[in-house]
Amino acid sequence: MTVSRHFVLAAGGTGGHMVPAAALAGELIRRGHGVALVSDERGVRFPGLFDDIQTHVLPAGRFGKNPLSWIKAGRQMLSGRSMAIELYRSFKPSAVIGFGGYPAMPAMLAAFARDIPTVIHEQNAVLGRVNRLVARKVDAIATSYAQVDRLKDAWSDKVHLVGNPVREAILALRAKPYPMLEPDGIFRVLVTGGSQGASVLSDVVPDGLAMLPVHFRRRMQVTHQARPEDIEKVRAKYLEHQIPAEIATYLPDMPEQLAWAHIVIARAGASTIAELTAAGRPAILVPLPIATDDHQTANAREIVEAGGARSIQQPNFTPNELAKQMQRLGLDTKALENAAKRARGCGRPNAARELADLVERLGDDAEARA
Known part of the structure; x- marks a missing residue:
């Protein structure tokens, strides 16, 4: 297949950044384009997302709270920028798309230096730290929500609402009906705290479900993702309460789990919200209180206001509540x-198609100016 254009995707190594980047990569490749990924060691090794795509790890320092660390971080950023410029000389990207996270920064700085069109995609309902740092200079800002906090009015002309791309297997659930719930049939509950699990869900959910009426509790089938250190404790609690439950540290078959779930109890990460709304699954959400700028509370805002979920702040998340x-x-x-x-x-x-349309248009504009 003849490659039409090349695009570089730059993303931090967490699932919230990598999943939408992978969805865009798949869409661009289907359109005949070449794609390269710039990330950190975690990102390039993310299971099953970028197996057939060329990947590059660039140095990228993190600017933490300690000013003494900034000099080292700055040097790493400059080193990563130089390496990205060398990559662009050979790969010749039509655009560079950043998905946030410090590992994306060197690629964005190199694109500015080389006058390559740039897009950032924000998965959360609060503009992330790295995206805020580069937002003024990029050509386009793609958002996942109609309301995004920390997005300046001065940037409104280049903001495009596209949504948060999800995997094809999740998107396929949209064509399937919500699982039928018979009056005395099995009621399936999915509990997930994201890729790392969440101890608060392990502490509260088994005891909370145990407080439900007996006739309802006996109908439940729970799949619960938990941290490795919580597995035995969670298993013991479900056994004590006589609630059938499968406990795992990782759910590789998340699309299947989501397909049969009648309700989901989860954190409010960007990918979780995108998957819930793509599949159409009601949820009880517990935003991570230490998330930067409390962005998980903001992520839950739209689905809660629409009536598709309920949100409980972690200090109020008790078995009784x-x-x-x-x-x-x-x-x-x-x-x-x-x-x-x-x-x-x-x-x-x-979302993936609209984001791909956006980056292709930037490529068209760049070629027209050349």
């Missing part, structure tokens, strides 16, 4: 189905 919210939502089949419909209404299933 969880049981109360589960009864309000889970015990009413019609309410649950309505919440699923409202969650689905928040989805933006064309």
